[in-house]
Amino acid sequence: GAGVSQSPSNKVTEKGKDVELRCDPISGHTALYWYRQRLGQGLEFLIYFQGNSAPDKSGLPSDRFSAERTGESVSTLTIQRTQQEDSAVYLCASSLGQSDTGELFFGEGSRLTVL
Amino acid sequence: KQEVTQIPAALSVPEGENLVLNCSFTDSAIYNLQWFRQDPGKGLTSLLLIQSSQREQTSGRLNASLDKSSGRSTLYIAASQPGDSATYLCAVQSSSWGKLQFGAGTQVVVTP
Numbered sequence: 001g002a003g004v005s006q007s008p009s010n011k012v013t014e015k016g017k018d019v020e021l022r023c024d025p026i027s028g029h030t031a032l033y034w035y036r037q038r039l040g041q042g043l044e045f046l047i048y049f050q051g052n053s054a055p056d057k058s059g060l061p062s063d064r065f066s067a068e069r070t071g072e073s074v075s076t077l078t079i080q081r082t083q084q085e086d087s088a089v090y091l092c093a094s095s096l097g098q099s100d101t102g103e104l105f106f107g108e109g110s111r112l113t114v115l
Numbered sequence: 116k117q118e119v120t121q122i123p124a125a126l127s128v129p130e131g132e133n134l135v136l137n138c139s140f141t142d143s144a145i146y147n148l149q150w151f152r153q154d155p156g157k158g159l160t161s162l163l164l165i166q167s168s169q170r171e172q173t174s175g176r177l178n179a180s181l182d183k184s185s186g187r188s189t190l191y192i193a194a195s196q197p198g199d200s201a202t203y204l205c206a207v208q209s210s211s212w213g214k215l216q217f218g219a220g221t222q223v224v225v226t227p
Contacts, residue, residue: 042219050212091158102147102208104215106158
């Protein structure tokens with residue numbers, strides 16, 4: 001596609017439920033990032049995928065968070081047993097990858113509200 | 116651990132004035148530095164990217180400088196317009212792959 005696509009754009013869920021957020025990167029981009037942005041705060045790194053290399057999961061805040069990416073395409077971020085503090089905008093970004101300038105292109109984000 | 120700081124946190128200027136936004140980072144061993152714009156409720160839009168070997172980048176009314184040795188970058192926006200109102204974020208990447216470390220951003224308001 002022309003840009004990074006994320007779905008759903010908005011998700012309201014009840015505490016304790018599981019949620020899945022989807023990111024479709026720009027075609028040909030081998031690198032994919034997930035960030036979290038809580039209300040009024042900066043961007044918090046969650047996870048990074050680069051091609052077929054092992055992902056950098058160092059930013060995942062707890063074992064309730066996981067992410068998958070199939071090849072160099074779609075990625076899914078899953079949050080299990082959601083808590084109110086998980087409420088945030090989850091942003092996905094992609095870039096061409098290694099040996100590239102490193103310029104990132106962001107999606108519009110998925111706004112998660114946990115009641 | 117790389118830390119990125121942006122000062123000021125908020126800035127309000129009348130239309131037509133030049134904007135100066137500052138970004139500092141603690142580890143000078145960077146691969147690149149990027150400036151982004153974020154409008155309320157939206158994702159981030161890339162404005163300028165400066166490679167570690169470069170001193171500045173320009174795009175239209177925007178100019179970004181980079182001084183790696185002092186760990187600083189400055190974004191200049193000439194002749195500000197109300198449409199420039201947004202939050203501006205800088206981010207540092209330490210290698211050709213890997214995460215970007217973001218600053219908290221500077222919220223800019225340009226009044227007509």
